Amino acid sequence: MAETLFDRVAIIGIGLVGSSLARVIRRDNPRTHIAACARSAETLDAVRRLQIADETTDDPAAAVKNADLVVLATPLSAYAELAVRIAPALKPGAIVTDVGSVKEAAIRDIAPALPPGVDFVPGHPVAGTEHSGPEAGFAEMFADRWCILTPPPDTAPEAVAKVTALWRLAKMKVVTMPAEHHDRVLAVTSHLPHLIAYTIVGTATELGQDLQSEVVAYSAGGFRDFTRIAASDPVMWRDIFLANSEAVLELLQRFSEDLTALQRAIRRGDGDTLHDWFTRTRAIRRSIIEAKQA
DSSP states (O other), X not given: OOOOOOSEEEEEOOSHHHHHHHHHHHHHOTTSXXXXXXXXXXXXXXXXXXXXXXXXXXXXXXXXXXXXXXXXXXXXXXXXXXXXXXXXXXXXXXXXXEOOSOHHHHHHHHGGGSXXXXXXXXXXXXXXXXXXXXXXXXXXXXXXXXEXXXXXXXXXXXXXXXXXXXXXXXXXXXXXXXXXXXXHHHIIIIIHHHHHHHHHXXXXXXXXXXXXXXXXXXXXXXXXXXXXXXXXXXXXXXXXXXXXXXXXXXXXXXXXXXXXXXXXXXXXXXXXXXXXXXXXXXXXXXXXXXXXXX
């Protein structure tokens, strides 16, 4: 059994990521008291049935009372209101963190509301599935994946160390970087691919009914992968694209230019350009496999 990192943890939002983290704490720090907060009575019923928290509530302020660590695991659009609601109930010395995919927005919406003596350590465990809800969580989801922390310069090193230890408990590899850099990196590795997946699957829904049924029946691996990505939580991804719009739009413009170049090569029968492009991109897949992120 690992050393207990926090006596009391409050998890606000107990979906896929929040419930998976609760399972990690249950597994490795069983003496930690976990308070789970969600708006939905159905979600809270599931948490009680799964026994992944010691108490449940729909009141964020009640959940964070006496908590050593508060984890915000809700959609990004809820951050600003939640920060205002929990601020008066936070005890001095508490640490607040989050699991959102856009860190500049998290800092903008959360940090100003927190009282003195409370540290904010923005975090992003880069792990997940297309499923949602507390039943979808599992402790092993984080293993061997990266967790990116983006603490503001004035964050206490001790707070960063404790949040780092939590994600290492989940068997994650932890790195810190500036929030702006994180958002640009994730725009490439996560946000733009999701936007492309939503677009391709959306295009398929606009086809004639007879062709739609054949697309479903004869789906090859590529389209199946796109449908898996496009099945992700629509609220979460709506918030991500709105919160990281600048980086996503910049990359989308570059993608559009590259797509136009490929269109031109296909139209002209330029096999050499296509072969060179596919050879370069194939090497990226090999690098991902070698990094054990496949």
